[in-house]
Each structure stands twice: as structure tokens, then as C-alpha cells.
Amino acid sequence: MKTSTPVTSVIAAIGATVITLAQNWKLAGFILVLIAGAIFPLCASGVFTFQITQLLIYAIAIAGLNLLTGFNGQFSLGHSAFYAIGAYVSAVLMTQLDMPFYLTIPIAAAVCFVFGFLFGLPALRLEGIYLALATFALAIATPQILKFKPVEHLTGGVQGLALFHLKPEAPFGLPFDQDQWTFYVTFAVTILMFFLAFSLVNSRSGRAMKAIRDNHIAAKVTGIDLSLFKTLTFGVSALFTGVAGSLSALLIAFVAPDSFQITLAIAIFVGMVVGGVGWIPGAFLGALFILFVPNIAEHIAFGLSAFFDLIRKVIPFFPSIGEQSAKGLTGTVYGVFLILLIYVMPSGLAGLLRLAVQRLARARS
Amino acid sequence: MSTPLLSAKNLRAFYGPTQILYDLNFDMHTGGITTLLGANGAGKTTTLRALSAMVRTSGEIRFDGKLISNKETADIVRLGVAHVPEGRGTFVRQTVEENLQLGGITQPASQISADVERVFTYFPRLKERFRQQAGTLSGGEQQMLAIGRALMLRPKVMLLDEPSFGLAPLIVQEMFEILRTLNKKEKVSMFLVEQNASLALELADHAYLLETGRVVMSGPAKQLSADESIRRAYLGY
Amino acid sequence: MEQVVQQIIGGLATGAIYACIALSIVMIYQAIDHLNFAQGEMAMFSTYIAWQLMQWGAPYWGAFFITIAISFVLGYVIERTVFKPVHNAPVLSHIVIFIALFAIINSMAGFIWEFTIKPFPTPFGTKSVLGEGLLSAHGAGMIAVTGVMLGMLYLFFRYTRVGLAMRAASANPDSARLVGIRVGFMNALGWGMAAAIGAVAGMMIAPVVFLEPNMMVTILLYGFAGAVVGGLTSPGGAVFGGFAVGVIENLASFVPHFGAEMKLSIALALIILVLTLKPSGLFGRRIVSRV
Ligand SMILES: Nc1ncnc2c1ncn2[C@@H]1O[C@H](COP(=O)(O)OP(=O)(O)O)[C@@H](O)[C@H]1O
Ligand SMILES: [Mg+2]
Numbered sequence: 025m026k027t028s029t030p031v032t033s034v035i036a037a038i039g040a041t042v043i044t045l046a047q048n049w050k051l052a053g054f055i056l057v058l059i060a061g062a063i064f065p066l067c068a069s070g071v072f073t074f075q076i077t078q079l080l081i082y083a084i085a086i087a088g089l090n091l092l093t094g095f096n097g098q099f100s101l102g103h104s105a106f107y108a109i110g111a112y113v114s115a116v117l118m119t120q121l122d123m124p125f126y127l128t129i130p131i132a133a134a135v136c137f138v139f140g141f142l143f144g145l146p147a148l149r150l151e152g153i154y155l156a157l158a159t160f161a162l163a164i165a166t167p168q169i170l171k172f173k174p175v176e177h178l179t180g181g182v183q184g185l186a187l188f189h190l191k192p193e194a195p196f197g198l199p200f201d202q203d204q205w206t207f208y209v210t211f212a213v214t215i216l217m218f219f220l221a222f223s224l225v226n227s228r229s230g231r232a233m234k235a236i237r238d239n240h241i242a243a244k245v246t247g248i249d250l251s252l253f254k255t256l257t258f259g260v261s262a263l264f265t266g267v268a269g270s271l272s273a274l275l276i277a278f279v280a281p282d283s284f285q286i287t288l289a290i291a292i293f294v295g296m297v298v299g300g301v302g303w304i305p306g307a308f309l310g311a312l313f314i315l316f317v318p319n320i321a322e323h324i325a326f327g328l329s330a331f332f333d334l335i336r337k338v339i340p341f342f343p344s345i346g347e348q349s350a351k352g353l354t355g356t357v358y359g360v361f362l363i364l365l366i367y368v369m370p371s372g373l374a375g376l377l378r379l380a381v382q383r384l385a386r387a388r389s
Numbered sequence: 390m391s392t393p394l395l396s397a398k399n400l401r402a403f404y405g406p407t408q409i410l411y412d413l414n415f416d417m418h419t420g421g422i423t424t425l426l427g428a429n430g431a432g433k434t435t436t437l438r439a440l441s442a443m444v445r446t447s448g449e450i451r452f453d454g455k456l457i458s459n460k461e462t463a464d465i466v467r468l469g470v471a472h473v474p475e476g477r478g479t480f481v482r483q484t485v486e487e488n489l490q491l492g493g494i495t496q497p498a499s500q501i502s503a504d505v506e507r508v509f510t511y512f513p514r515l516k517e518r519f520r521q522q523a524g525t526l527s528g529g530e531q532q533m534l535a536i537g538r539a540l541m542l543r544p545k546v547m548l549l550d551e552p553s554f555g556l557a558p559l560i561v562q563e564m565f566e567i568l569r570t571l572n573k574k575e576k577v578s579m580f581l582v583e584q585n586a587s588l589a590l591e592l593a594d595h596a597y598l599l600e601t602g603r604v605v606m607s608g609p610a611k612q613l614s615a616d617e618s619i620r621r622a623y624l625g626y
Numbered sequence: 627m628e629q630v631v632q633q634i635i636g637g638l639a640t641g642a643i644y645a646c647i648a649l650s651i652v653m654i655y656q657a658i659d660h661l662n663f664a665q666g667e668m669a670m671f672s673t674y675i676a677w678q679l680m681q682w683g684a685p686y687w688g689a690f691f692i693t694i695a696i697s698f699v700l701g702y703v704i705e706r707t708v709f710k711p712v713h714n715a716p717v718l719s720h721i722v723i724f725i726a727l728f729a730i731i732n733s734m735a736g737f738i739w740e741f742t743i744k745p746f747p748t749p750f751g752t753k754s755v756l757g758e759g760l761l762s763a764h765g766a767g768m769i770a771v772t773g774v775m776l777g778m779l780y781l782f783f784r785y786t787r788v789g790l791a792m793r794a795a796s797a798n799p800d801s802a803r804l805v806g807i808r809v810g811f812m813n814a815l816g817w818g819m820a821a822a823i824g825a826v827a828g829m830m831i832a833p834v835v836f837l838e839p840n841m842m843v844t845i846l847l848y849g850f851a852g853a854v855v856g857g858l859t860s861p862g863g864a865v866f867g868g869f870a871v872g873v874i875e876n877l878a879s880f881v882p883h884f885g886a887e888m889k890l891s892i893a894l895a896l897i898i899l900v901l902t903l904k905p906s907g908l909f910g911r912r913i914v915s916r917v
Contacts, residue, residue, distance in 0.1 A: 099718060146902040152717050153661050157850055158898050160663065164847045165894035172888065286843070290725055297722050352741070355733025362726035366712055366719045441804065466806035478801035480794050491794050494787060495806035538805065 061211045065204040074275070075315065077207045080214040081271045082311035086295040087221050087304055088264025094302030095225060095234055096257040098147065102159030104289035105143075105166045106136045106262040108279075110269025112170065115185045115279040116178050125192050125274055129213065132270035133263045140262020144255035163289035170281035184280025191277050210271050217267060221304050224260070229253070265292070298365060300377075309377075318358055325353035392454045394419040394578055395440070395470075395546055400448040400458075402432070402439040409435045410602045412448070417546075417595065422572055422579040424589040424610065427599035433582040434475045436599070437548045440580070441465055441472045453545070467495050471544035475551060477535040481524030485515055488523045488534055492541030501541075508537040511567055529560040536564075540571070546578040547571075553585045561585070565592055590614040633876040639765030641872020643834065645772050646827030647842075647849030648856065648864040653779070654820035655858045656796050660720060661850070664727035665824055666842030668704075671731050672697040672825030673832045673841075674739050677746060686749045690829060694822045701821025705814040713810070735839040746832035768830045775826060776865050783861075792816060844890060848875075851893040854900050857907025866909065871896060 044051075065073045085107055093099040113135045114128040143162070150158055171182055179185070191202050192209075200208065224230050232253055273279050291314040299310030369376050396416035402409050409432050417423035427433050439446045442462045450458040457465050466472070480488050489508060493501050509516045512533040518526060523534060532552055539547050552568070553561040565588055571577050583589035589610075590596060596613045598606040606613065613619050647669065654662045662668075672693055679689035708727065712719050750767030783789035795802040795812035802809050827849075828842070835841050852871045856863025874896065875889050900907060 093718070101721070146898050149902055153659075154901055156663075156717075156721060157661055157854065158901055161847055161850065161894040161897045164844065165890045168888060168890045294722060294725060297718055301718060352733050352737030355729040356737065359726035359728070359730035359733070362722055362729070363708060366715070366722050366726075443800070443803070461808075462803040463806050463808045466804060472804045474801070474804060478798065478804060480798055480801060482797050483790075483794065487790060487794075490787070490790060491802075491805050491807075494791055494794075498787065542806065 057215075061208075061215075065200070065207045070201075070203050073203050073207050077203075077210045077275050078272075079308070079311045079315050080210050081268045081275060082292070082295060082314060083307040084214055084217045084271070085265045085268035085292050086299060086310045087218065087307040088261045088266075088268065089292050089296045090299070090301065090304060090307055091221065091224070091264065092257055092261035093296060094304075095230060096254060096261075098155060098254065098258070099293070100147075100159040100261070101156055101286075101289050101293055102143075102162035102166070103262075103265045103292045104163050104284045104286065106140060106265040107269035107272070107288060107292070108166050108170060108281075108284035109139055109262075110136050110266030111273040111279045111284070112179060112185075112269075113266070114270040114273040115187055118187055118190045118273075119180075119185050120178060125190070126209075129267060129270050133267050136266025136269075137259040137263040140266075141255050141259035143262070144258025147258060148251055148254055159289075160286070163286045166284050167281040170284065180280075182281060184278060184283075187273060187277040187279070191274065206275055209274065213267065213271060217264060218304065218307075221264070225304060294362065317361060318354065321357035321361060322354045324357045328353050328357070391418065393417060393451070394421075394453060395580065396449075396451045397440070398449040398451075400436075400439055400450060401446060402435050403445045404435075408602070409444075410439060410446075413599075413602075413604055415597050415604065415607065417578065417580060419545075420572075420576060420578055421595060422568075422581060422593045423595045423597070424581040424583055424593035425597050425599055426583060426586045426589060426613075429584065430601075431599040432602040433584075433599055434550055435602075437472060437474075437550050437580070437582055440548060441470065466542065469542065469545035470548065471539035471542045471546070472548040473535045473539050473550060473552065475554075477531045479523045479526070479531045479534060481522070483523055484520055485518045485523050485526070485534060486520060488538055489515075489541055492538030493543075496541065496543065504541050504543070508540050511540070511571065512537050529556050529564075532556060532564065536567070536571075540575070540577075544577055546580060549579060549581045551582055551584060553583065553588060561588065568592060586619070587614075630877070630880075633879070634873050635761050637873030637876035638769065638869055639761055639872070640834075640876070641852075641869035642765065642768040642772050643827070643831045643845060643868075644848040644852045644871050645865040645868025646768070646775075646830055647824070647845055648852030648868040649772070649776065649779070649861055650820045650823035650827055651849050651853045652856075652858055652861050652864040653823055654816060655853070656793070656816065656861075659796060661858075662820070663721065663724040663846075664731060665820065666846030666849070667728050667731040667735075668697070668701065668821050669824035669828035669831075670837075670839060670842045671735050672700075672821065673746065673828035673837055674735050676825070676829050677744060677832075677837055678739070680747070686747060690749075693825050693829065697825035698818040698822040701824075702814045702818035704821075705817035709817070710810060710814075713813075732839050739839075741839055744837040746829070746837045748833035764833055771826065771830055772865060772868075775823060776861060779823075779861055788815070847890060847893050848872075851896045854897050854907055857909040860907065860909040863907055863909030867907065 064076065068076070085103065088106075089100060089103050110132040113132040114125065117123040117128045117131060118125060147155055147158065170179060172179075173181070191206070193202065193205065198205075276283070295307070295310030295314040297310075298313045299306030299308070393416035397413050400410055400413040413436065415423070415425075425433050425436060435444060438444045440450060442458070442460060442465055446458060448458065449456060452465070452468055452470060455468075457468065457470075480491060483491070486505075489505050490501060493504055496504070514530055515533060515537055518530060523531065526534060536547075536549075536552065549568070552564055556564065568579065568581075569592060572579055579593075581589055581593060590613060591610075593610045596607065596610045597604050598613065598619065606616070606619070647666065650669065651661060651665055654660065654665060675696055676689045676693040679692055680686065684692065704727070708723060709720075712723060748764040748767070751763040753763050755761055755763050755766050783793060791802070791807045792812050792815060794805070795807050795809045796816070799809045802812070831845060832841065835845070848871055849868065852868030853864045854867065855870055856865065856867030858864075871893060875892050878889070878892050
């Protein structure tokens with residue numbers, strides 16, 4: 025009996041797709057993410073869209089650092105420098121050469137790759153705490169270098185560069201406002217960067233990088249050019265973080281030296297550790313942490329200071345140590361969070377997640 | 390029978406998740422020299438490290454009748470257990486003098502200089518090298534320094550990890566003579582880990598044989614040296 | 627020429643600041659084999675304690691010594707409570723802990739004493755002691771205090787048993803345990819001493835830069851530079867390095883375009899240069915050993 029109506033064939037096609045997707049959960053997940061990304065800015069408020077855009081940008085930066093640390097055993101407290109370079113390259117090209125933003129991303133990436141590669145050369149000779157120190161110094165010096173007088177006409181000096189009037193509009197008359205469009209651009213770049221990161225990690229070079237991390241001698245014996253790979257990894261890591269910086273210039277529409285303080289470098293670093301060293305998707309968890317935990321800490325700090333006010337009413341001695349300001353406690357709460365995190369989850373949120381997944385997998389099999 | 394000076398009951402040791410020792414049982418008596426033999430990788434060093442609480446263990450270790458397996462390394466040492474570690478554990482940046490002072494760092498300051506002199510009577514070479522950076526000593530000299538450092542503790546027992554390792558045969562002979570003297574004159578009991586079985590069995594009164602983390606044979610040293618299989622596997626004749 | 631001499635002497639005075647903080651960095655490096663990124667904050671907090679004591683009416687030198695004692699205890703307690711539990715964790719975790727300490731101490735200071743700038747007294751006076759505006763009494767006093775502190779440290783490490791035990795514990799913790807040294811206790815002691823030295827550094831620096839929670843952030847970098855130039859294993863080298871950084875920084879102001887705002891970059895360049903060319907620093911020890 026033949027009952028091939030259009031309806032049944034559509035149902036059959038949908039069924040086949042569903043089965044393919046169910047069998048290939050990676051593809052299914054990817055499509056889900058695409059759909060979510062496409063719908064998200066249409067449903068969310070402007071502020072929330074902004075925050076999630078920022079989250080994606082941080083995630084790219086953290087993934088960059090994670091390539092360096094997780095796959096090469098090196099680490100950096102100075103990635104704010106590359107973030108800054110990425111942002112400034114885009115900003116300068118847009119303001120000085122009227123270049124469209126999209127074109128500036130690959131240029132920023134290339135410039136950051138070169139800077140990272142160059143910084144990777146001295147970093148080659150440094151291990152552990154010495155590398156931390158050198159990169160820490162880089163991060164502290166970055167805002168000052170950005171204020172360098174002779175290039176002030178390009179960088180705008182202390183004032184920085186405003187890009188509000190240069191933000192690209194959605195093309196083809198698409199009905200998106202600038203924030204929404206910025207999100208879409210960022211979203212696309214994020215997908216591209218993480219695709220690159222995954223491919224890199226799973227490639228021959230990625231395995232070489234891991235070999236270097238795990239065992240120098242073994243890597244040497246198998247004929248890997250150690251120095252070249254380490255410096256290249258530094259370059260690639262800087263490239264990722266630079267792309268993030270470039271996108272941040274678009275999002276904030278403003279670059280200035282003081283946006284790239286050591287606190288930014290520390291945030292990227294903390295994000296990486298929290299997300300889990302050596303696990304690329306952890307970058308999103310890390311980004312989530314550095315974006316929202318400081319806010320949460322501030323809320324808790326306000327709560328605490330109310331509590332202190334109460335104590336002050338009971339113990340008259342209390343006020344003599346000065347006007348209590350709630351904001352002052354934010355750093356304390358944040359620091360305590362970090363310490364607890366290291367105690368409870370030494371391998372980051374990712375470690376916890378992986379543990380749970382392993383348990384589940386074991387329970388199922 | 391008196392209580393043993395040092396004893397282990399169901400001793401297990403682990404590096405991370407990997408178990409290295411499986412339910413070791415042994416004891417040694419005051420004044421004696423006990424040797425622990427075994428091939429490379431059998432777990433001899435790990436046994437000594439277990440006794441000094443330098444690896445994760447389970448089971449019971451008693452010293453002088455007291456339970457020590459729940460104590461920290463430094464506290465076990467302070468009871469009079471001097472561990473001469475594999476690789477000699479020299480403080481390479483410090484001078485020979487400072488190395489000896491460190492050996493006696495838990496002892497009253499007043500007895501240090503006399504004890505240093507006493508070490509010199511056994512190891513005159515150290516006197517010549519007194520102000521030299523210890524890292525510059527030869528292997529044999531560093532081994533002497535390690536034993537000298539252990540002596541500074543006025544120990545009840547010495548845990549010696551392959552004192553013959555990497556030394557010329559003549560120096561090894563000399564070293565073992567000194568160990569014998571120390572055992573007799575200073576009344577130091579010894580727990581000696583060795584790969585050089587013939588030398589160790591000559592010196593020791595009691596022996597244990599370790600294979601992949603298990604005691605597979607034990608008894609008086611004479612009896613083990615006479616054993617056919619031991620002879621073939623460890624003594625080579 | 628006269629200008630150069632002037633700059634050198636001026637550099638020595640600021641160099642004393644860097645030398646102080648470099649010394650405390652090297653101390654903690656000796657004790658725990660680590661650089662403490664919260665070191666500067668600890669020094670800043672100590673300085674606030676001194677300020678508070680003086681507000682409560684303590685005389686300068688009384689506040690000075692009480693602060694040193696309190697700082698020692700605080701350093702000791704921080705090691706025991708915060709650092710000890712993660713002692714065997716990887717370096718990355720340690721750095722996060724330092725970052726956390728940094729945030730906590732910085733914000734606690736702001737919380738307790740507000741973020742406004744406070745003047746801090748000098749016991750030496752502000753008169754010039756070497757020509758007009760060359761070297762202030764405070765600068766000279768600072769150099770003297772650094773010298774005395776270095777001398778005391780030298781004597782402590784060279785001639786006391788605790789000093790010897792501390793050196794042994796940091797150089798070779800396993801062997802140290804095997805001679806009965808409580809290595810954990812020595813680590814905590816090292817933190818305590820570093821905090822005490824940091825307190826002195828803070829109290830010496832505060833009259834120059836004023837007291838505020840962020841006063842140490844950039845100075846810490848100069849301290850690192852000084853410590854690296856001299857060699858992280860050498861207290862004397864660190865002091866020399868600190869002075870050297872001060873002088874170099876001042877002399878660099880002769881280079882066109884290299885005004886005051888580029889000073890930090892000089893510290894950065896010095897750190898990278900020295901670490902790359904001679905990682906053990908000018909006076910750092912190469913370990914001689916035979917295998
Ligand atoms: N630090 C370590 N981590 C993991 N395994 C180790 C470690 N040290 C030794 N082992 C393993 O423990 C076993 C016993 O080693 P060891 O006690 O050193 O043997 P021995 O001293 O008898 O030669 C060996 O298989 C060795 O590979
Ligand atoms: Mg061994």
C-alpha cells in the first residue's frame with residue numbers, strides 16, 4: 025500500500041533529521057546553540073544582551089590563556105596587555121583609517137600574534153613563578169605604555185579613543201539595533217574562535233603542545249621543536265585574547281589606558297583557573313564567574329555592612345574604626361570566594377563538572 | 390621476648406592512588422642490624438619513607454612500643470629515628486659544618502661541638518672539608534656526611550637507604566666497617582636497605598626480602614645467605 | 627654632570643624604598659620558594675596599623691615596634707590559616723590565593739580606614755641633609771633603616787640556629803624534615819618575618835607616597851624589579867637591586883620621551899631583561915652540586 029502524501033514525507037524527513045541529530049549529539053548541540061544565539065537578543069533586554077556579549081568576549085580571552093596554560097604549561101598574569109593591543113589596533117584603525125570594524129579583527133589578531141610571539145621568546149627561558157612575575161610586570165606597565173607621549177596622536181593618550189560614532193549598523197537594513205548587532209557579530213566570532221580552539225587542541229600541533237606540557241624530555245625525544253612550539257603557542261594565545269580585546273572595543277565603543285589595568289589580567293587568569301585549566305569549554309564558566317561574581321560579592325558586602333551597622337548599635341566601640349563603606353568590603357567577599365573555591369574545587373568548576381559527568385557515565389555503564 | 394625497637398604491622402604505602410607496599414610485617418630489636426633486601430623498584434625506599442611518614446600509609450608502625458604511624462616526619466625524627474635517605478639528602482648550598490649542625494638542630498646547642506668532634510673520629514675526611522660547600526663533595530664524602538649528619542641526632546636507630554650506592558668498592562668496604570663500629574660503639578640500631586645483598590647479609594643479623602612490595606622471605610642473615618634461591622637471585626653465585 | 631650626581635642621589639633615596647620591599651620579597655621567597663603578590667598589600671595594611679596606633683596616641687617609635695610585632699603575628703597567622711591548606715597545590719592555585727589575599731587585604735584597609743589619602747609622619751624630619759633638595763633627612767633615614775635591617779637579617783641567617791633551620795627548610799624541605807625541622811612552622815615564620823620587614827618598608831615609604839590602600843601596587847613592581855636584578859636568592863643582592871632600580875629609573879628621565887610616566891616600563895624592561903639574560907640575578911647563587 026502506498027500512502028505517500030506530502031504530510032507523511034515531511035514527517036518522515038523531520039523524523040530522519042531528529043534521528044540523525046539524536047545519533048550525533050554534538051551536531052544537535054551545535055544547532056541548539058545556534059538557534060539560542062539567534063533568538064536570544066530578540067528576547068533579552070538591552071542590558072542583558074550587553075552582559076552576555078561581554079561574557080562571550082571574556083570567554084574568548086580566557087580560552088586564549090587556557091591554550092597557553094592548559095596545553096603548554098606556561099601561564100600569564102599579563103594577558104590584559106594583548107587584550108589592550110587588540111582593542112587599540114581596532115580603535116586606531118577605525119579612527120585613523122576609517123576602516124570598517126570587521127576588517128580590523130583579523131589585523132588585531134595578527135598584530136597580537138606577533139606581539140605574543142615576541143613576548144614568548146624571553147618567556148621561553150622563564151618557568152613558574154618567574155614567568156608569573158614577568159607577565160605581572162607586563163600587565164602593570166600596560167596602561168602606562170598606552171599613554172606613551174610620542175604616539176599620543178594615534179592612541180589619544182590618557183583620554184583614549186571614542187568609537188561611538190563608528191559602531192557598525194546592522195547591514196542590509198536588518199531590523200536590529202546596535203547592541204543586538206554587536207551581539208550577533210560577537211556570537212559569530214565566538215563560534216569561529218572556539219571552533220579554531222577545538223581544532224587546534226585536537227590537531228597534531230595540539231598533541232605536540234600537550235606533550236610539551238606533560239614531559240619536556242619525551243617531547244624532545246620525539247623531535248618536537250620545543251622552543252618554536254612554545255613561542256607559537258604564546259602567539260596563538262595572544263591572538264585569541266587580542267580578538268577578544270578587539271570585540272570589546274566594539275562593545276564598549278571606547279578604549280582608554282585605564283580600562284586595561286592589572287585587574288583585567290587577573291580577571292582573565294582567575295576565569296581560567298575557575299573554569300578549569302586545560303578544558304576549553306571551561307572558558308564560559310570562567311567568564312560567567314568573572315562577570316557576575318564581583319556583582320554578587322558587592323551585594324553580599326552591602327548585606328554585611330548592614331549587619332555591621334547592627335553590631336555598631338549593640339557595641340558602641342565599633343564606630344571608632346572609621347566610616348564603614350559597603351563597597352570597601354566587596355574585595356574581601358570576592359577574595360573569600362576565591363579562597364573557598366580553591367579549597368573546595370582545586371581543579372575549578374570544570375573539575376567538578378567533569379567529576380559529575382564521570383560518575384554519571386559510570387553509573388550508566 | 391622484649392618489645393621490638395621498631396615494628397610494622399600490615400603496613401601499606403601509596404603514591405597517590407597507586408599502592409606500593411602490601412601488608413608488610415617486620416620488627417627489629419634494640420642493638421641489632423636488620424637489612425631489607427630487594428631488587429630495584431621492589432619498594433625498599435618506599436618502606437623507609439613509610440617509616441618516616443613521608444608517604445601515605447595505613448597500618449601500624451611502632452617505635453619503642455609507641456605508635457608513630459600517626460606522627461609527622463619531624464616528630465618521628467625527634468624520637469631518635471635518623472633517616473639517611475636515598476640520594477643522601479645533602480644540603481648542597483650549606484657548608485659541611487652547617488650540614489652537621491643541621492643534623493643536631495633538635496639537640497641542645499651545648500652538645501653540638503663535642504658531637505661534631507665525635508663525627509670527625511669516624512670520618513676524618515669531613516674535617517678537612519669542614520668549611521666547604523657540601524654540594525662540592527664527592528659522592529663518597531657526601532655519603533659520609535649523610536651518616537655523620539644522622540649521628541648528630543644521637544639516634545636510637547638509623548634508617549640507611551643504600552649507603553653503598555654509586556661508591557667505589559673500596560670505599561664501600563670502609564663504609565660498612567664504620568657502620569659496624571657505629572653499631573657496636575655508639576649502640577645505634579640499624580635498618581639497612583641494600584641492593585648489594587652479600588655485603589648487607591654479612592653486616593646484618595636479620596634480613597627481610599622484598600619483592601614487588603611484599604615480604605617474601607625473612608630470617609637470620611646467615612640463614613638467608615645460605616638459601617639456594619637467594620644465592621642465585623641476589624648473591625650471584 | 628652635577629645634574630647626573632643629583633639624579634643619582636635622588637635615585638638612591640627612592641631606591642631605598644624599593645630596596646626595603648625587595649628585601650621582604652626575597653625573604654618570603656627564601657621561606658616558601660614563592661613570590662607573594664600580596665606582599666605589598668600586607669605592607670600597606672601594616673602601615674595603617676601604625677597610623678591607627680599613632681592616632682590612638684602612641685609615640686612614633688612605640689607604634690613602629692608594636693606594628694612590627696603585630697605584622698609578624700599576622701603574617702604567621704595568614705600562612706597557617708590560608709596558605710598551609712593548599713601548600714601542596716599547584717602554582718596556579720597559589721597565585722589565585724595570592725590574588726585573593728590581595729583583594730581581601732586591600733578592601734579591608736579601605737573598609738576600615740577609608741580610601742582617602744592620609745599623611746604619615748617621618749621620625750627623621752624632612753630637612754635636606756645633602757645640599758639643597760638632594761637628599762632629605764627622611765631619605766637618609768630610610769637608607770639607614772634598610773641597612774640596619776639587612777645587617778640584622780644577615781646575622782640572623784648566618785649565626786642563629788633558627789636562621790640555619792629556615793634556610794635548610796626552604797632549600798631542601800625533605801632533608802630538613804629528616805633532621806627534625808618542622809618545615810611548616812619555618813614557612814610560617816618566614817611569612818611572619820616577611821610581613822615584619824614589609825611593615826618597616828611600608829612605614830618608611832608612607833611619608834613619601836602618602837598612605838592609601840593602593841599605595842603599594844606599583845611600588846611592588848619596583849620591588850620585584852629590584853629583587854630580580856639582585857637575585858631572588860640573595861637578600862644583599864635585593865637591596866643592591868632596589869637601589870639600582872631607583873638610580874636607573876632616575877637616570878632614564880634624561881632620555882627624551884622617557885618622562886616620569888614611563889618609569890614603570892623601565893621596571894618592566896629591567897625584569898624581562900634580567901630574567902632573560904641572567905635569571906639568577908646579579909648576586910643570585912648558582913647551586914653547585916655533583917650528582
Ligand atoms: N614518587 C613516586 N610516585 C609514584 N611511584 C613511585 C614513586 N617513587 C617510587 N615509585 C614506585 O614505587 C615502586 C617502589 O619504588 P622504590 O621504593 O623506590 O623501590 P626501591 O627503593 O626498592 O628501588 C616502584 O615501582 C616505583 O616506580
Ligand atoms: Mg631505592
